[in-house]
Amino acid sequence: MPSITVKNLSISFPLYHENTRNLRKMTHLFISGRLRQDQHKKILVQSLRDINFTLRQGDKVGLIGQNGAGKTTLLRTMTGIYEPIVGHIRVEGTISTLLDPNAGMNFGLTGRENINLKCSLNGYSKQQTLEIAESVAEFSELGTYLDLPVRTYSSGMQLRLGFGLATAIPPQILMMDEWFLTGDAGFILKATKRIENMVHNSQILVISTHSAETIAKWCNRVLWLDQGFLKMDGTPEEVLPVYLNKPYEEIVKKD
Numbered sequence: 001m002p003s004i005t006v007k008n009l010s011i012s013f014p015l016y017h018e019n020t021r022n023l024r025k026m027t028h029l030f031i032s033g034r035l036r037q038d039q040h041k042k043i044l045v046q047s048l049r050d051i052n053f054t055l056r057q058g059d060k061v062g063l064i065g066q067n068g069a070g071k072t073t074l075l076r077t078m079t080g081i082y083e084p085i086v087g088h089i090r091v092e093g094t095i096s097t098l099l100d101p102n103a104g105m106n107f108g109l110t111g112r113e114n115i116n117l118k119c120s121l122n123g124y125s126k127q128q129t130l131e132i133a134e135s136v137a138e139f140s141e142l143g144t145y146l147d148l149p150v151r152t153y154s155s156g157m158q159l160r161l162g163f164g165l166a167t168a169i170p171p172q173i174l175m176m177d178e179w180f181l182t183g184d185a186g187f188i189l190k191a192t193k194r195i196e197n198m199v200h201n202s203q204i205l206v207i208s209t210h211s212a213e214t215i216a217k218w219c220n221r222v223l224w225l226d227q228g229f230l231k232m233d234g235t236p237e238e239v240l241p242v243y244l245n246k247p248y249e250e251i252v253k254k255d
């Protein structure tokens, strides 16, 4: 059964900047713990601080918090992009990410070659690869462009290929950033349907979002990050009213 366990996780980034002298004067950031100095006097930004939670089958989680709260860092650490130095993460199950549509894309290869490459890296059979290629071709509407190098595509075409490929097979665990759902109106409509299919078929969902509507629609649990700390973990009905400071009925009310 898929699960994610996060224990005592802290993530910090070293700041390389000519103005670190000025940063050292920003005592409030040091007092709040957002910045700290290591033993080599290097300034570190504390992005996540002592995070603990477990996600199990059926958890559809909305990650919320102000800008800079640590949502993207947490998603990237759970997907293995960042390696934790303090604490650890254990992920059981197949994971798929909708974080960056171009992730893993080789721009020198054609769209079709990229599809075949991804399928072979994931160990899919010839038949599965053909089905995935068909589904991506249908979604992306790239036609003959699918046999041209990706570097010749417009950014919209790249988005359709990357998105179509990333959403071709529902994973056990789905991680996504809400800005994945940006693009022209026609694309969003098509993309939303495809994502909804993935969301419903995934066993664990984690979505970083600023939208209460998305949470009300897709999530049964909310993790609220605040300045790198996990401030609250509960159902949308419990967390959203505290986070937004208004009654839940008002938050989910349709105009």
Ligand SMILES: Nc1ncnc2c1ncn2[C@@H]1O[C@H](COP(=O)(O)OP(=O)(O)OP(=O)(O)O)[C@@H](O)[C@H]1O
Pocket: 013, 014, 015, 045, 046, 047, 065, 066, 067, 068, 069, 070, 071, 072, 073, 074
């Ligand atoms: N590569 C990096 N180098 C230095 N600092 C970083 C890096 N990535 C993130 N940070 C810092 O870590 C903190 C958390 O950033 P993160 O992007 O995780 O926040 P977020 O909640 O996703 O914000 P947003 O809603 O604006 O996307 C911020 O203070 C940010 O400046």
